[in-house]
Amino acid sequence: MVEKRTAIYTEEMLESMKKVEAARAANAEFEPRRMTAEEKETLLATYHPDYKQSEFRVLEIGVNKGEKVPTELAALLQANSRITADQVDLNKIDYDVDVLIIGGGGAGASAAIEAHKNGANVMIVTKLRIGDANTMMAEGGIQAADKPNDSPAIHYLDAFGGGHFAAKPELLKKLVCDAPEAIQWLNDLGVEFDKMPDGTMVTTHGGGTSRKRMHAAKDYSGAEIMRTLRDEVLNRQIPVVDFTSAVELILDENGKCAGAVLMNMETRELLVARAKTVILATGGAGRLHYQGFPTSNHYGATADGLVLGYRVGAKLLYADTLQYHPTGAAFPEQIYGALVTEKVRSLGAKLVNKNGEVFMHPLETRDVSAASIIRECTARDNGLATSDGLGLWLDTPMIELKGGEGTIEKRIPAMMRMFGKYGIDIRKEPILVYPTLHYQNGGLDIAADGMTGVENLYAAGEVVGGIHGRNRLMGNSLLDIIVFGRNAGQQASEKAKSTEVGALTLDHIAKFAAEAAEAGIATEVVSPKLLPVYDHGNKNVVKEAF
C-alpha cells in the first residue's frame, strides 16, 4: 500500500525527522502530564480560533439577533434567498410525503429507516448522493459506555466536562443512555465492529475520555456505518432524490413546517415537496473554511441547514463554536487539511515538535490539543514550515513500538493508504500535522424530541447544536447522528400521524428580506451556499458562486 515517494520533504523537515527518530524510544516511554483546568483555560483563550474576536460578527436580524457567529456564517445567514415566492407554484406538488428528510448522511439515513419502520411515507432528498457526508469520513470510532468498568454517568461526565459544561443536560443524557442501544442497532444491521474472538468489543481512549469506550471498524468506522445504513435505506426502497438540494423550507398557514422547495443541482429545476413533518439533517460547515482553515469535511458541508432553519425562525445554539481537529494532514500539500484520525493517538502516537520533544499529553480534548499545537507552532516557534503553513510531527512509528509490528496495517489501514499514496510509510516515518476545521459544535437548538423551535421542523446530526456543548469529544458525533437521527425519525413519523397540513406559503422569504432591508443589510450573496467554489489560484478563470 506504499507507493513510490512523490512527496518532497524540505531540508529542515529531514533534519527534524532525524531528531524525532533519535528521541523515539525515550519519547514512547515518556508519560506527559495532563494540563490543569487553569492551564487549559489560558491556553484556549490565547490560541483557540473560537476566541479570535475579529473573526466573528454580530447578527443583525433573525431569532439570534445580537449574538455572534463566524463572519462567513453571518454572511450566509443574512443573505438573500435563492428564490422569490412567485417563482414557485405551491399548488403544483411534485412530492407529497409524511416525512421529508433533507440530507443523506448518517443522521438522515438513520431517521429514514426509523420513520419507515414506523409506517411513514418517507423520502430523502440530498444535494449530492446518499452517503456523501461527513459520516462517511469519520475514521476513529463511536463511543458507548458498554464495558463493565464504565457507565452512562461516566460518559456523561466526560462529555459534559469536555464540552465546557455547556451541553443541554436532557440532550446529553439521551446521547449517553441511548448509546449502547445505538451500537446494538448498528450491529444488528450488520455493521462490523472490531471485536475480540469472544465478542468483546475492542475499545480505546479518545481525547478526554476517562474510560476506553471508543468502538471502531478499523479506521473506516464512519464509512462502514454509512454504507450499511445506505444499503438498508435501499433495501427498504425508501425514495432517495439525489443531486437535489432544498433551497427554502415551506411553512403552512399556521406557521408549521410543511415541506421544502427543492432544486435539481444539474438542471436548476425547482420542485415542491409537501410533508407533514420535515427533518433537517444537512450536516456541518467545514467548506466555509472559517478563518481560512483547511477542512476535513466533505464537499457539501456548507451550513445549508442552519440557513434554511434560521430563515423560518429556528433558533441557533452555540453557532460561535467550531471544532478544529488537532491533526489535519499538513504535508504533503495534496492532502492538506485531510483528517488524521485521533485513533492514531489512541493507539500510542505522540505529538512531537521540530526538536524531537513531546510537548503535551496526546489525548487532551480536541480544542485543547488544537490550541496547544497552534501555540507550539506559532508563539513557541517549534513547528516546521510547509508549503501551506505550519506543522509538527505525529510520531506514528511509536504505534508499532507499542502495539507490535502490523498494528498500523490492521488498525488504521486508511491512514497508511492515504500517506502511502505519496510514498510516506507511516509505519517507519512520522507525519506532519496541523489543526483542520472539522466540526460544527453549535447548530439548531432542539428539544429532546428532536424538534426545533418551529413546529414540525426536526433536526438531527451535525446541524444540531447543544448536545456537546462548546467542544465535542471524539466518537460522540457518530454516536449523535445515530441516536438523534433515529430519534428524529421516530418522533417525526409519529407526529406526522396527527398532522393536517394547511395551505402552503413562502411568505417568510419576503418577511426575512424586509427585516434585512430594515436593518440596512445590502448584499449580493445568496444562500444556502450548496457548494464551495475552488480555483486553486487560477485567476484567469472567472467562477461565480454555485
Next chain:
Amino acid sequence: MENMVNIFLFGKKYAVPANLTIMGAMEYAGYQLVRGCGCRNGFCGACATIYRIAGDRELKVCLACQTKVEDNMYIATLPFFPLVKQVYDVEKISQSEAVMMQLYPEIYACVGCNACTKACTQGLNVMQYIAYAQRGDFEACAEESFDCVMCGVCSSRCPAGISHPQVAMLARRINGKYLAPKTEHLENRVKEIKDGTFEELLEALMQKPVSEMKELYNNREIEK
C-alpha cells in the same frame, strides 16, 4: 512560474500546476464539480477516474481526489456506474452460500481474468473476495473487501457483469450481523439501561451546579 504539466480532460488540453490532484486540476481548469466529487478524502468513491499516460499501453484507474496529475495524462471521470444492487430483508436473509446464487448469480460466471483486481482504486484483491463469496466464506469476503469505497471501477471492467461492491456489501452485512461473535457486555448494558439502573445517578448529575460538576470532572479517575 509554477511547474506546469499538460493534461487532457475528456480529451481537451489544459496546462495545470504539477502539484495538484486530478480533482484540483479540474477545478483549476474551470470546472465547477457537482458530480464526481464527494468527500475529497478517499472514502466515498465519488471520483472514480480512468486515465492513460500518452504512449502507455496500460489504462489506469484512481480516485481523482487522491492522485496527482502527471504530464500527458488523458483523463475521463466515471462519476456514476450502473451497479446492480439487489433488495433483500436483512432480518430474513439466509447465511448460506445459496444466498449468493439467489441474489448475485453472475458471480459464478467469473472468468478469472482478474481485471477487477487490477482496476481497484484501493488496491484490494477483488477477484479473491468474489471467490470467497462464491464459496460462501462471507467472513473472508468481508475482511478482504473491507476497505472498499464502492467506486464501481472494478465492475466497469468486468466481462461477467458482476457488481463486486454490492456482493461484498451483502457479505459484510451477513458477517457483521450473524457470523461475528455476539457481544455479551453490550447486551447486558442495554438491558441495564432499559431497567433504569443508571437513571437516578444521571438525574442527580443533571441537577448538580456547574461548580460541583467541575470538581467531579477535574478529579475523575482516568483508566490507563
